[in-house]
Amino acid sequence: MFGGEAVDGAKNDVWQLSLSGTPAWSLLDIAGTLPSGRYLHTAIYDPIRDRVIVFGGAAGVSETSSHETWSLSLSGTPTWTLLAPLGTPPVARTNHTAIYDPVRDRMLIYGGFRSDPNTALGDVHALSLSGSLEWVQLDVLAAPPVRGGHAAVYDPVGDRMLVFGGTEGANGLNDVWALGLGATPSWSQVSVAGTPPWQRFGAAAVYDASASRMVLFGGIVSPNFPVPLNDAWALSLSGGPTWNQLALAAPLPSARYYCGAAFDSARRRLLVFGGIAPDAPTDLVNELWALDLTPPEAWSVPPLLTPPEPRMLPCSAYDSRRQLMWVWGGGTESQLYPDVWSLALSSVPEWRKYTIAMGPSARTGASSIYDSDGDRIVVFGGNDGATRNDLWALSPEGTPQWSTIAAVGTAPPPRYGHTAVWDSAGRRTIIFGGMNDSWELMNDVWELSLLDPPTWRQLIPLGTLPSPRAIHAAVYDPNGNRMLVFGGYGESESGGETSLGDLWQLSLSESPEWTLLPAAEAAPTARRGATAIRDAVRDRMVLHGGYLGSGLYTDETWEFSLASNQWRLLAPAGIPPSPARGWHTAIYDSPRDRMVVFGGFNDDVAVDMPLNDTWVLDWSDAATPVLISLVEASAGQGSVRLRWYTAGTPGLRATVYRREGVGAWTPLAVIAPNGSGFLDYVDAAVFPGTRYGYRLGIIDGGREVFAGEVWTTTAERPDFVLEGVRPNPTQGRQLTVHFILPSSASARLRLLDVGGRRVVEREVGSLGPGRHAVDLSLVRRLVPGVYFVHLTQGGDLRTARVAVLD
Numbered sequence: 001m002f003g004g005e006a007v008d009g010a011k012n013d014v015w016q017l018s019l020s021g022t023p024a025w026s027l028l029d030i031a032g033t034l035p036s037g038r039y040l041h042t043a044i045y046d047p048i049r050d051r052v053i054v055f056g057g058a059a060g061v062s063e064t065s066s067h068e069t070w071s072l073s074l075s076g077t078p079t080w081t082l083l084a085p086l087g088t089p090p091v092a093r094t095n096h097t098a099i100y101d102p103v104r105d106r107m108l109i110y111g112g113f114r115s116d117p118n119t120a121l122g123d124v125h126a127l128s129l130s131g132s133l134e135w136v137q138l139d140v141l142a143a144p145p146v147r148g149g150h151a152a153v154y155d156p157v158g159d160r161m162l163v164f165g166g167t168e169g170a171n172g173l174n175d176v177w178a179l180g181l182g183a184t185p186s187w188s189q190v191s192v193a194g195t196p197p198w199q200r201f202g203a204a205a206v207y208d209a210s211a212s213r214m215v216l217f218g219g220i221v222s223p224n225f226p227v228p229l230n231d232a233w234a235l236s237l238s239g240g241p242t243w244n245q246l247a248l249a250a251p252l253p254s255a256r257y258y259c260g261a262a263f264d265s266a267r268r269r270l271l272v273f274g275g276i277a278p279d280a281p282t283d284l285v286n287e288l289w290a291l292d293l294t295p296p297e298a299w300s301v302p303p304l305l306t307p308p309e310p311r312m313l314p315c316s317a318y319d320s321r322r323q324l325m326w327v328w329g330g331g332t333e334s335q336l337y338p339d340v341w342s343l344a345l346s347s348v349p350e351w352r353k354y355t356i357a358m359g360p361s362a363r364t365g366a367s368s369i370y371d372s373d374g375d376r377i378v379v380f381g382g383n384d385g386a387t388r389n390d391l392w393a394l395s396p397e398g399t400p401q402w403s404t405i406a407a408v409g410t411a412p413p414p415r416y417g418h419t420a421v422w423d424s425a426g427r428r429t430i431i432f433g434g435m436n437d438s439w440e441l442m443n444d445v446w447e448l449s450l451l452d453p454p455t456w457r458q459l460i461p462l463g464t465l466p467s468p469r470a471i472h473a474a475v476y477d478p479n480g481n482r483m484l485v486f487g488g489y490g491e492s493e494s495g496g497e498t499s500l501g502d503l504w505q506l507s508l509s510e511s512p513e514w515t516l517l518p519a520a521e522a523a524p525t526a527r528r529g530a531t532a533i534r535d536a537v538r539d540r541m542v543l544h545g546g547y548l549g550s551g552l553y554t555d556e557t558w559e560f561s562l563a564s565n566q567w568r569l570l571a572p573a574g575i576p577p578s579p580a581r582g583w584h585t586a587i588y589d590s591p592r593d594r595m596v597v598f599g600g601f602n603d604d605v606a607v608d609m610p611l612n613d614t615w616v617l618d619w620s621d622a623a624t625p626v627l628i629s630l631v632e633a634s635a636g637q638g639s640v641r642l643r644w645y646t647a648g649t650p651g652l653r654a655t656v657y658r659r660e661g662v663g664a665w666t667p668l669a670v671i672a673p674n675g676s677g678f679l680d681y682v683d684a685a686v687f688p689g690t691r692y693g694y695r696l697g698i699i700d701g702g703r704e705v706f707a708g709e710v711w712t713t714t715a716e717r718p719d720f721v722l723e724g725v726r727p728n729p730t731q732g733r734q735l736t737v738h739f740i741l742p743s744s745a746s747a748r749l750r751l752l753d754v755g756g757r758r759v760v761e762r763e764v765g766s767l768g769p770g771r772h773a774v775d776l777s778l779v780r781r782l783v784p785g786v787y788f789v790h791l792t793q794g795g796d797l798r799t800a801r802v803a804v805l806d
Contacts, residue, residue, distance in 0.1 A: 001260055002054060002072065003038045004274065006284065010037030010063060014072065017271075019264055023288070023302045032080035035070050036060040040258070042098035044107050046129055050075045053083075053107050053127070058094050058115075065092035065115040069127065069135075085133035090125040095148035095201075099161050101181060102154075105130045108138075108161060110179070113148040113169075120168045122146035124179065141186040144177040149201030153214050155237060156207075162190070162214055164235070165200050172199030172222030176235065194243035197233045198729060198805065202257030206270050208293050212238040215246075215270055215293060220257040227729055227803050228255035228278055232270075232291060246297050250723055250738070253289045253299060268293050307351050308341045310610035312583035312601035313364035313417070313471075317377045318590075319396055320370070321691065321711045325587050325596055326377050326396065329363050332610045336362035336384060340400060343614065345589050345596070359402030360392045365416030365471075369429050371450055378405065378429060378450070380412075380420060387414035387436045391448070409456035412446045417470030421483050423508060427451055430459075430483050430508065434470050441468030441491060445506065461512040466504045467491070471583065473532035475541045477562045479705060482507050484541055484560070489528040499549050501526030503560070523567040524558045529582025533595050535619070536588070536707065539563050542570075542595055544617070547582035553602050555580040557617065577615040584611070591710060594618040633694070635712040640686055642694055644679040644708045652698065656681050657706070659693040667697075689716040718742045718769050722791045722798035729803035735776040739791050739798070744768045747793035751776055754786055765793065 001015045012035055014028045041057025052072040059066035067090055069083040096112025107127040113120055122145070124138040150166025150173070161179040165172065174197055176190040203219030214235040221227045230253050232246040259275025270291040277285045290302050308314075314330025314337075325343040329336070338361060340354040360366075366382030377394040381387065389412055391405040418434025431446045443466055445459040472488025483506040492498040501524060503517045524530075530546030541560040547553055555576040559568050577584075577597055584600025595617040601610050632643040646652055653672055657665040673679050679696070686692060695709040723738040741747055747765035750758055760776050767774075784806045791798045 001273065002043060002052065003035075003041060003057070004260070005039035010039050010058065010060070012037040014078070017273075017288070019266070024306055028078050030072070030078045030080055033082065034080055035068065035082070038066060039063075040094035041066070042096055042109060044098050044100040046100065046107075047102075048105065049073075049129070053129070055098060055107070055109055055127075056090070056093050056096060056112070065094050065113075067092040069133075083133055085127060085135050087135035088137070089135045090123065090137070091121070093121060093148075095166075096121070097150060097152035097163070099152055099154040101126075101161075102156070103159060103181070104128075108179075108181075110152060110161065110163065111147050111150060111166065118169070120146035120148050124185070138185050140179065141184070143187050144175070144189065145173070147173060147201075151203045151205035151216060151219075153205050153207040155214075156209070157212055157237065162235075162237075164205060164214070164216060165197075165203060165219070167201040167222055170222070170224050172201055172220075172225070174199040176241070190241055192235065192241045192243055195245070196243050197231065197245070198229065198727075198731075200229060200257075202276075203229075204259050204261035204270075204272060206261055206263035208234075208263065208268070208270075209265065210268055211293070212236070215291070217261065217270065217272060217291065218253070218256050218259060218275065220276075221729065221805070225803075225805070228257055228276070229729075230255040231727055232297075245727065246291075248291075248297060248299055251299055251301070253287065254285070256285065264290075306353075307612045307614060308339065308353070308599070309335075309337060310612040311337055311364075311599050312610050314585050314599055315366045315368035315379060315382075316585040316587055316598065317368045317370040318587040319377070320372055320590070320709060321375060321693070322396060323589075323591060323711075324396070325589070325598070326368075326370075326394070327585065327598060328368065328377070328379065328394070329360075329366055329382065330585075330599065331362065331364045336364060338362035340394065342396070343596070343598070345592065354400050356400060356402055359394075360390065361388075363388065363416070365418075365434075367418055367420035367431065369420050369422040371422070371427070371429075372424065373427055374450060378448075380429075380431065380448070381415050381418060381434065383416035383437075387416050389414040391454075405454050407448060407454040407456050410458070411456050412444070412458070413442070415442060415470075417489070418442070419472060419474035419485065421474055421476035423476055423478075423481075425478065425481075426508075430476070430506070432474060432483065432485060432506070433466075433468065433472060433488070435468075435489075441470055441489070443468040445512070459512050461506060461514045463514040464516065465514055466502070466516070467500070469500055471528045472500070473530045473543055473546075475532050475534040477505075477534065477541075479539065480505075480507075480562060481509060484532075484562075486532065486541075486543060486560075487524070487527050487530060487546065499526040499528045499547065517565060520567050522569065524556065524569075525554075527554065527582070529584075529600075531584055531586035531597065533586050533588035534562075535559075535595075536590055537593055537619070542588075542617070544586060544595065544597060545577070545581050545584060545600065551603070553580035553582055572617055577613070579611075581611055589616075592618070633710045633712045635686075635692075635714045638684065638686065638688070638714075640683045640692060640694070640712055640714060642681045642683070642710070644696060646673050646677050646679060654679055655697040655704075656683075657695050657697055658683065659695075660690065665693075665695070686714050688714050690714050718771075720791075720793060720796050720798065722789065722800050723771075724800050725789055725802040729805045731781075731805050735782075735802070736773050737776055737789055737791075737800075738771070738773045739764075740771045741765065741767065741769050741793060743793075745793055747791065749774055749776070750790045750792075752788045752790060753783075754788070759787065764791075 036059045038057035038059035043054045054070040071081045093112035098109045147166035151164045163177045200219030204217045216233045236242045254277045256275035256277040260273045262271045272289045311330035316327045323345045327341045344350045361384040363382035363384035368379045379392045415434030420431045428449045447457045449455045469488035469490045474485045485504045487500045490500040527546030532543045539562045543558045557570045579602045581600030586597045597615045634641045656668045659665045691713045693711045697704045721740040749762045751760045782804045789800045
């Protein structure tokens with residue numbers, strides 16, 4: 001995307017929107033002499049030479065019309081070049097259209113406005129793109145009326161340019177013309193069946209090849225009747241050309257014109273960005289909307305993936321209530337970050353940054369866990385230039401806020417690069433190892449109980465202690481009630497630094513005890529800066545990445561079975577995180593059965609950088625028998641529907657538990673799988689707008705274990721909303737009002753003229769709670785002008801405005 005008009009004037013920056021995965025905007029660094037800022041210009045993509053060709057527009061500080069032709073090469077380093085084509089260039093102009101003619105390898109521009117004098121144009125010019133560039137004005141037959149602000153697309157089936165609407169300077173147009181591009185280019189007006197769109201200019205249009213149609217969005221009616229629009233239309237080109245208005249439900253973009261548009265062919269959707277929207281505070285918007293053109297067509301706002309700045313040694317935690325990955329802190333060799341980010345995991349991943357006034361200092365190497373009972377992320381220690389042993393809590397409810405935790409007892413000595421695991425049954429976190437300011441390594445163990453009051457206690461385990469270490473990996477195994485510690489940064493027998501490859505377990509019974517697990521022939525090599533998660537479904541620790549020493553990083557992924565105590569190197573499909581890394585962070589996303597990895601560092605000569613990419617290792621499609629996995633959790637206003645799946649467990653009986661807020665888990669029912677292995681349960685004893693947690697309890701080995709935990713929020717009672725009138729503007733008879741009622745109480749819908757006189761009235765309370773559409777179409781036509789819609793229920797009033805055209 002190049003240029004455009006902003007609040008501070010015409011722009012000349014170039015942005016790109018990646019469409020693979022989650023969309024992300026990025027500003028391009030362009031070489032060469034830059035064009036002056038401009039808007040109302042045109043651009044086409046030259047696929048053969050991988051470049052963008054820009055022509056005309058209102059340019060420079062004076063914003064006068066331009067006839068410059070520019071090229072932005074996209075291969076290698078993006079570079080601007082001012083072109084000097086042969087031939088006579090088109091007269092300087094704005095509000096014209098341009099298409100790429102792939103058959104003849106050329107750019108075509110049509111119409112627009114010249115500024116001196118301000119008159120509409122009707123000429124067609126071609127810029128040949130192969131060999132020597134040359135402008136040529138086409139001698140075409142039967143030209144349509146002059147116009148600017150129209151929409152145009154290339155129809156490859158008919159080998160023609162299609163033009164819709166625009167304005168000659170006073171009135172809006174809604175005619176359709178085709179310019180045949182054969183040996184003798186000629187114009188013809190297209191006879192179209194169906195009700196046409198309202199006349200307009202400044203609309204956006206794309207060609208949808210899958211359905212052989214032109215899709216049109218928005219615009220403004222005319223200079224003399226400046227009503228912006230947000231309707232969408234399709235001009236079918238197969239068979240007899242036919243107009244159809246797309247029946248789109250909320251959410252809808254606000255009415256706007258002169259927005260940017262592109263067709264995403266891989267996902268078959270119209271992308272719309274920005275535009276002039278009179279309802280916006282500055283009349284300009286920078287929203288991105290997507291119209292899915294696969295039936296049923298629907299608008300959506302794509303989440304944008306703008307990740308945190310690159311960093312190493314951040315801390316993270318998985319928030320099971322909101323299905324978020326929280327990331328805090330971390331840094332580079334020159335910059336530490338105090339910011340808080342969340343990554344939404346329940347739909348399309350989306351990063352969100354939070355600005356919090358007060359909190360811990362920026363630091364690396366802290367530890368964090370999610371305390372599900374207290375609904376908070378607990379952070380300990382780290383290094384902000386000095387090692388710390390302060391204790392903080394981040395409350396994620398509503399607007400996230402930091403607070404200190406005043407724990408009783410003696411706190412651990414300051415440290416960073418340690419690990420912390422969460423023992424949910426004991427509601428405590430266990431902290432091991434780390435190092436201080438002097439790089440002195442530690443191997444002590446501490447317990448932080450989060451019962452009231454929070455209490456520190458040093459544990460003195462039995463057995464031989466692991467050697468002191470930092471930047472190791474650790475997980476908690478609830479079935480074995482133990483902490484597992486692997487590898488890390490340690491000290492060699494000669495006193496130098498080394499990477500470790502040993503695996504230890506710390507039993508967390510009343511008498512904690514360290515045990516060195518036997519080394520296996522197939523096991524990870526020594527490494528530091530690896531991450532590990534516990535895969536609850538397969539009862540295993542999964543280890544990824546790490547620094548091997550001598551400048552080498554690994555992208556290996558290993559599993560350690562918590563049942564058999566055996567290592568195995570995994571070979572996942574797909575491309576592993578690239579480049580290989582250490583000092584990253586990871587969580588286990590249990591509802592989607594995957595490991596999520598963020599950030600890290602690789603100081604290889606070819607990379608030498610901190611990282612900020614996000615990767616997932618997905619097991620959800622693997623044909624692995626599991627004890628229990630969640631399949632579905634859907635919450636309505638008065639019930640929650642749950643479904644789990646089990647395989648290979650004959651005679652299974654499971655207890656459904658429910659929890660509200662931070663209360664106790666309460667058993668609801670005992671269920672068994674059906675013939676297909678599904679366990680279904682419907683909880684009808686719920687309240688609207690309330691968050692509930694559910695899990696299954698299964699007897700395994702003589703004790704109850706829990707699986708398939710999920711949190712969901714029941715639907716709120718419907719709001720009282722007048723969504724608006726469609727179409728708007730209308731031509732006097734077709735008038736449909738869309739609204740939401742919260743109850744069946746008496747409600748009335750009225751149409752009033754500008755003098756407050758009632759035109760029509762309907763009783764609508766009998767429709768009941770929910771979303772409705774009521775047709776107020778009249779036998780007689782309404783006089784053109786502005787009308788008001790009133791929706792009342794009880795003492796509440798909602799209003800909307802509708803414009804009626806002649």
